[in-house]
Amino acid sequence: MPKAIRIDAYGGPENMQLVDVAVGDPGPGEIRIRHQAAGLNFIDVYQRTGLYPLPLPLNLGMEGAGIVEAVGEGVTHLKPGDRAAYASNPPGSYSEARVMPAKNVVRLPDGIDFETGAAMMLKGLTAQYLLRRVKPVEGLEPGDHVLFHAAAGGVGLIACQWAKALGLQLIGTAGSAAKCELAKAHGAAHVIDYSKEDFAARVKEITGGKGVKVVYDSVGKDTFDKGLECLRPFGLMVCFGNASGPVPPVNPGMLAAKGSLYLTRQTLFTHIATREATQQMADELFAVVGDGRVKIRIDQRYPLAEAAQAHRDLEARKTTGCTVFTMPG
Numbered sequence: 001m002p003k004a005i006r007i008d009a010y011g012g013p014e015n016m017q018l019v020d021v022a023v024g025d026p027g028p029g030e031i032r033i034r035h036q037a038a039g040l041n042f043i044d045v046y047q048r049t050g051l052y053p054l055p056l057p058l059n060l061g062m063e064g065a066g067i068v069e070a071v072g073e074g075v076t077h078l079k080p081g082d083r084a085a086y087a088s089n090p091p092g093s094y095s096e097a098r099v100m101p102a103k104n105v106v107r108l109p110d111g112i113d114f115e116t117g118a119a120m121m122l123k124g125l126t127a128q129y130l131l132r133r134v135k136p137v138e139g140l141e142p143g144d145h146v147l148f149h150a151a152a153g154g155v156g157l158i159a160c161q162w163a164k165a166l167g168l169q170l171i172g173t174a175g176s177a178a179k180c181e182l183a184k185a186h187g188a189a190h191v192i193d194y195s196k197e198d199f200a201a202r203v204k205e206i207t208g209g210k211g212v213k214v215v216y217d218s219v220g221k222d223t224f225d226k227g228l229e230c231l232r233p234f235g236l237m238v239c240f241g242n243a244s245g246p247v248p249p250v251n252p253g254m255l256a257a258k259g260s261l262y263l264t265r266q267t268l269f270t271h272i273a274t275r276e277a278t279q280q281m282a283d284e285l286f287a288v289v290g291d292g293r294v295k296i297r298i299d300q301r302y303p304l305a306e307a308a309q310a311h312r313d314l315e316a317r318k319t320t321g322c323t324v325f326t327m328p329g
């Protein structure tokens with residue numbers, strides 16, 4: 001039987017067990033996929049701890065790549081034998097094989113290997129919507145400054161490169177000098193070590209006192225308040241994660257006091273709600289990866305059985321770029 005990583009209760013990485021799972025035939029709108037690799041994402045931690053509660057027992061993982069083995073009724077965009085990759089609900093990609101909805105699964109271009117496919121879908125589609133679909137009211141033009149937290153992480157290094165390709169001046173924050181160097185080498189115009197420097201003061205300095213048009217904040221609790229200080233009038237705070245913990249409730253009056261700011265909390269899953277949108281976003285991602293504007297950097301690989309260690313390392317801020325799980329077979 002195929003193996004999968006499952007939790008029976010919310011909690012620490014020690015709850016993650018490698019178990020045998022029965023994988024049947026796909027129903028209408030579903031496929032069966034045999035994974036060649038799966039991707040690690042911070043959302044897997046939120047689901048494991050119960051910050052984002054889902055029914056238990058829960059097979060973890062939202063990102064993977066592999067070969068389509070069977071397609072259910074009504075699935076026309078995939079066929080058995082296709083190379084495919086996805087970011088998708090429900091979780092279950094930390095597995096050798098699974099049955100899943102076909103909607104968010106796309107064909108993987110021949111030039112992109114399975115590990116890259118497994119690493120890039122959730123993180124790359126996130127960078128796509130953040131930079132291409134979520135816009136400040138005054139628009140985003142080449143030369144504009146934006147602030148991107150955790151710039152040396154999985155989403156971060158993709159965003160650094162994509163922002164550069166769009167002509168944006170991305171100011172990246174990261175938690176060490178080495179991580180800052182990595183972000184800079186991947187296209188960040190400026191970097192700030194927010195473990196040592198006051199990032200709001202540095203952003204003011206870099207932008208000549210004006211501030212940035214957009215702050216992309218996936219760190220949450222530790223960076224939110226100071227991030228608002230970095231915005232220019234009518235600027236946009238895009239919250240999209242809680243690596244340091246969720247942002248406490250916000251008083252809207254403060255947005256007025258700081259310059260009629262805009263605040264949004266985004267999730268990829270609204271953007272990929274339809275197959276058409278998923279395909280269009282994936283096509284853009286495949287284009288920038290295909291022509292080398294964005295390189296998918298895989299800095300960590302773990303056998304599937306060691307998924308718990310991967311979670312420990314991610315939560316301890318030991319990882320950079322993307323992390324993938326290799327399959328036992």
Ligand SMILES: NC(=O)c1ccc[n+]([C@@H]2O[C@H](COP(=O)([O-])OP(=O)(O)OC[C@H]3O[C@@H](n4cnc5c(N)ncnc54)[C@H](OP(=O)(O)O)[C@@H]3O)[C@@H](O)[C@H]2O)c1
Nearest residue numbers: 041042150153154155174175218240241243244267268317
């Ligand atoms: N809403 C969405 O659509 C969406 C989609 C994808 C990802 N996300 C979010 O985007 C973020 C990045 O995801 P990822 O999978 O690529 O992870 P990642 O950036 O590779 O890892 C998270 C990084 O956050 C930073 N961080 C700051 N404070 C932290 C803390 N207290 N504990 C742990 N890490 C901390 C660390 O970098 P430094 O050491 O450099 O600070 C760490 O490496 C996550 O918050 C994730 O939930 C959201």
